[in-house]
Amino acid sequence: MDSGVIQNLMLGFSVALKWQNFCMMIVGSALGTVLGMLPGLGPSTGIALLLPLTFVMPPEMALITMCAVYYGAMFGGSRSSILLNIPGDGAAVASCFDGYPMSQQGRAEAALAISAIASFIGGLISCVAFVVVAMPVARFALRFGPPEYFVLMVFALAATAAISKDQLVKGLIAMFIGLALTTVGIDLQSGVQRFTFGSAELQSGIDFVVVIIGVYGLGEILYEYHTLRAKGETHVQHKFGRIWITWEDWKRCWLPILRQTPVGFFIGVLPGAGGTIAAMMSYNNEKQLSRHPEEFGKGAIEGLAAPEAANNACSIGAMIPMFTLGVPGSGTTAVMLGALMIYGLQPGPLLFEHNPEIAWGVIASFFLGNVICAIINLPLAGLLVRVLSVPPRVLYPLVVGMAFLGVYTINYSASEFLLLSGLGLLGYFMKCYKIPTAPLILAIVVGASMEQSFRQSLLLSDGSASVFFRSSICNVLWLLAVLSVAWPFISDWLKKRKANNN
Amino acid sequence: MRRDTVVGLFSVALGALYGTATLRIKDATIGSPWAPKVFPLGVAAFLVVLGIVALITDRAKARGGHVERAPAAKDPGCAKLIIGTLVLCAVYGYAFEPFGYIVSTLCFMFLLLTLVNEPKRWKSNIIITLVFTFFLWGSFVYVFDIALPSFDMDTVKELFAFTGGGVNLG
Numbered sequence: 320m321d322s323g324v325i326q327n328l329m330l331g332f333s334v335a336l337k338w339q340n341f342c343m344m345i346v347g348s349a350l351g352t353v354l355g356m357l358p359g360l361g362p363s364t365g366i367a368l369l370l371p372l373t374f375v376m377p378p379e380m381a382l383i384t385m386c387a388v389y390y391g392a393m394f395g396g397s398r399s400s401i402l403l404n405i406p407g408d409g410a411a412v413a414s415c416f417d418g419y420p421m422s423q424q425g426r427a428e429a430a431l432a433i434s435a436i437a438s439f440i441g442g443l444i445s446c447v448a449f450v451v452v453a454m455p456v457a458r459f460a461l462r463f464g465p466p467e468y469f470v471l472m473v474f475a476l477a478a479t480a481a482i483s484k485d486q487l488v489k490g491l492i493a494m495f496i497g498l499a500l501t502t503v504g505i506d507l508q509s510g511v512q513r514f515t516f517g518s519a520e521l522q523s524g525i526d527f528v529v530v531i532i533g534v535y536g537l538g539e540i541l542y543e544y545h546t547l548r549a550k551g552e553t554h555v556q557h558k559f560g561r562i563w564i565t566w567e568d569w570k571r572c573w574l575p576i577l578r579q580t581p582v583g584f585f586i587g588v589l590p591g592a593g594g595t596i597a598a599m600m601s602y603n604n605e606k607q608l609s610r611h612p613e614e615f616g617k618g619a620i621e622g623l624a625a626p627e628a629a630n631n632a633c634s635i636g637a638m639i640p641m642f643t644l645g646v647p648g649s650g651t652t653a654v655m656l657g658a659l660m661i662y663g664l665q666p667g668p669l670l671f672e673h674n675p676e677i678a679w680g681v682i683a684s685f686f687l688g689n690v691i692c693a694i695i696n697l698p699l700a701g702l703l704v705r706v707l708s709v710p711p712r713v714l715y716p717l718v719v720g721m722a723f724l725g726v727y728t729i730n731y732s733a734s735e736f737l738l739l740s741g742l743g744l745l746g747y748f749m750k751c752y753k754i755p756t757a758p759l760i761l762a763i764v765v766g767a768s769m770e771q772s773f774r775q776s777l778l779l780s781d782g783s784a785s786v787f788f789r790s791s792i793c794n795v796l797w798l799l800a801v802l803s804v805a806w807p808f809i810s811d812w813l814k815k816r817k818a819n820n821n
Numbered sequence: 822m823r824r825d826t827v828v829g830l831f832s833v834a835l836g837a838l839y840g841t842a843t844l845r846i847k848d849a850t851i852g853s854p855w856a857p858k859v860f861p862l863g864v865a866a867f868l869v870v871l872g873i874v875a876l877i878t879d880r881a882k883a884r885g886g887h888v889e890r891a892p893a894a895k896d897p898g899c900a901k902l903i904i905g906t907l908v909l910c911a912v913y914g915y916a917f918e919p920f921g922y923i924v925s926t927l928c929f930m931f932l933l934l935t936l937v938n939e940p941k942r943w944k945s946n947i948i949i950t951l952v953f954t955f956f957l958w959g960s961f962v963y964v965f966d967i968a969l970p971s972f973d974m975d976t977v978k979e980l981f982a983f984t985g986g987g988v989n990l991g
Contacts, residue, residue, distance in 0.1 A: 375965045488875045489825075492832045495868045499839050499861070506857040509849035513857060514842055537910075544902040547937070713945075716933040717953060719906065720926065723913060724957060728967055736914025740907050747903070752828050770860045782853070 331679030351391020361408030410594025441628030497762025538746015583629030587636025836868025
């Protein structure tokens with residue numbers, strides 16, 4: 320790590336430690352923890368709902384708040400997994416496997432403590448990795464021109480859409496629906512109106528925040544109505560002893576935490592593969608490496624520690640492509656990337672040159688936020704889990720109300736309320752028919768700049784498509800895009816071959 | 822109808838509609854006249870092709886004896902909740918600016934809570950509505966410094982005149 324990085328990091332800490340930013344970090348971490356706990360409201364929905372409220376803040380404060388919400392949600396997601404066997408979000412699924420049995424055995428305190436400790440260590444190590452990796456990647460990205468950016472976005476979208484063989488076609492359909500939505504409005508290069516159907520409101524295009532709140536927020540609530548009555552009242556333990564672990568527990572957990580953190584971080588950096596995959600992969604890895612695999616699923620504490628460390632490491636890793644390349648790797652980072660654009664910042668390598676106080680302030684907030692989340696999630700766990708007692712039939716109307724107010728603050732106009740309802744219906748349809756929503760969200764955020772890069776590239780080459788193969792960066796990215804689409808088939812074939820050989 | 826068949830048909834229909842609408846976009850007067858249409862046409866073509874792929878693969882799966890997993894059991898009243906919420910949202914959209922934040926949000930939240938949290942819990946619905954409306958109003962106005970619309974008699978009159986309602990509000 321060169322001295323420039325240390326200096327920049329110091330600059331970042333001076334920004335993050337300003338009392339206003341620090342206070343918002345605490346508020347964001349607490350809000351994120353609560354949002355992460357509530358089933359149905361993951362980090363993406365939480366950030367999308369809170370995003371409009373950050374418009375009145377300076378950019379660095381807004382980003383620090385959103386990042387705090389993000390890792391707060393990653394910390395909080397496991398609370399409901401441990402206490403209710405209901406994951407707060409997808410990344411907390413693996414925490415149910417051993418967290419809930421631990422809670423059933425009267426070890427809820429140890430489960431809550433190890434999930435916070437593992438998340439803290441995983442997050443902290445990943446922050447260091449982020450600082451080491453970010454600058455070289457950002458410097459490398461300065462070599463990118465419009466064709467490289469276009470192909471990079473193709474790769475990011477393809478990798479997100481092709482997350483599994485069964486979902487491949489539907490993921491790609493979702494991605495193209497997202498791209499179609501970005502073409503609404505006045506075309507920036509020619510001034511021609513596209514798909515506005517005479518509506519003045521549509522001339523400036525469909526705001527991606529409306530799409531995110533509609534598809535993630537409203538769509539999710541409408542889908543949750545399917546099982547609303549069945550959910551009934553939730554009785555959650557909220558009186559605990561000392562939330563801590565024994566020396567014996569620590570001896571079993573430290574190594575799994577340390578070895579699964581890099582796995583989570585690496586998966587986070589890859590576009591498309593999110594916290595759920597990181598957590599599941601680390602759980603399976605740990606089960607294979609464990610001396611007591613038979614205890615997994617029955618309350619093995621390392622079975623909880625490993626996925627918790629990995630999913631937090633993943634959330635920090637996912638910030639690397641967003642900050643350094645300007646390309647999001649997941650639904651949540653797509654929301655945050657969109658926020659960067661709203662604040663008039665250019666995400667990508669130039670962010671570190673033009674706005675170092677913002678870029679490094681946010682990076683420094685990762686470190687501080689992890690400490691704050693650990694503090695919130697250890698002594699205050701008993702208090703925070705009371706939120707889980709709020710019945711969904713009360714919670715959902717409140718979320719709907721918040722969604723509408725959030726949309727109002729985008730343009731200070733209620734004209735988009737109808738659009739929001741329509742997009743909520745689209746989100747509901749997508750959930751009913753098992754169409755993944757993350758590719759749509761990614762496409763809606765990068766779609767406009769993807770089209771601009773595409774057209775700028777063609778202008779550079781007088782309309783020749785060969786420009787998209789002009790450099791080795793382009794070719795490698797094409798290869799990665801093809802590989803990511805083909806990978807589910809290749810891995811399926813490899814599994815079948817292995818099974819046949821056995 | 823199988824789920825993936827619906828998705829395939831939806832994609833083909835959407836791609837065809839979107840493609841047709843793309844062809845109706847005016848030509849650009851600067852640079853290539855087709856420039857604003859190229860990207861959307863590519864998107865439309867992919868939507869149609871992917872829809873067809875979804876239909877073919879689903880057909881093949883069905884022929885191979887693949888049985889679709891039944892959807893999770895739904896609450897019998899969920900359609901009422903979904904339609905009711907969407908109708909309330911649309912009405913809220915129309916009422917928000919003319920009636921102002923407080924009046925429209927009080928009505929919207931109370932009706933939504935009555936729908937979702939059931940009418941028999943009317944006392945808690947009233948309390949939640951009041952707390953939600955005024956807490957957010959205070960937060961927006963005093964903490965975030967965001968002005969929320971207030972009741973505007975002229976706009977309400979215009980709205981009723983527009984919808985043809987003969988209500989005398991003057």
